[in-house]
Amino acid sequence: RQLRWCTEEVTRLAINRGVIIHDTGWANVETKIIKRLPNAILRRVIIFLLKTIGGSPYPPRSKKLDRVINLIVSEENFTAFSLGGCVVRSLGKHLTFFREEYKSSPSLIVNSEGCILWRGVFECKFSKFLDDGSSKHFLAPLGQKGWEKLVKEKTNVELNWIPHKAALTLPALFDCLGVLEVPHFNYRRTTDLITTSPKFNSARFVPLDQR
Secondary structure, three states: OHHHHHHHHHHHHHHHHHEEEEOOOEEEEEHHHHHHOOHHHHHHHHHHHHHHHHOOOOOOOHHHHHHHHHHHHOOOOOOEEEEOOEEEEEEOOEEEEEEOOOOOOOOEEOOOOEEEEEOOOEEEEEEOOOOOOOOOOEEEEOHHHHHHHHHHHOHHHHHOOOOHHHHOOOEEEEEOOEEEEEHHHOEEOOOOOOOOOOEEEEEEEOOHHHO
16 A cells, blocks of 8 residues: 555656646646656656546557557657547657547537537537527537638737647537637637527636546
8 A cells, every 4th residue: 555655756746747638628748757767657747647637538559558658768769659639749759649539439419508528638618509490510629621721810819829739629609600609819709690699708728637
């Protein structure tokens, strides 16, 4: 029991000192810090990051995790790998964890006001909703097409500090005309189909210990 407590405490310290979790759903950690950790601690830190950003309640399979750890601690150069619902990229002096969106992932129909835990990581709140059947609204990742639409209508979006890879995975509200609202960019399309469209109030990234 004492050994387990010590392992958990060292893991917590490593996360607190070396990991930065961004409220837009991505994270980075200094590569030199990661490489200095004992394998048992490194394993726990990687699992924490994958669950925090990827949204899965379960860690990846041991064999896959072992291969990734060996890759990280080796002197081999790598650009990116996918694991546990994340894309992990080596960017300069950091490992950066982005949420991975699969093309087959279904959109979520929004047909009432309230709160939705989307993709296991974002708490999305909606209000002002009157479903008269005249238009369908759904929650989905912003994606490249949505991003291009935002940049076209709101040019300062390009100057936002959110990395492009992370921006594409942010929750957005769509209708049949395309992207309607993206809270992280304070964007709502000026031309709305109906006045009863839901209001996408907020999309809060939920820390792992609050899920």
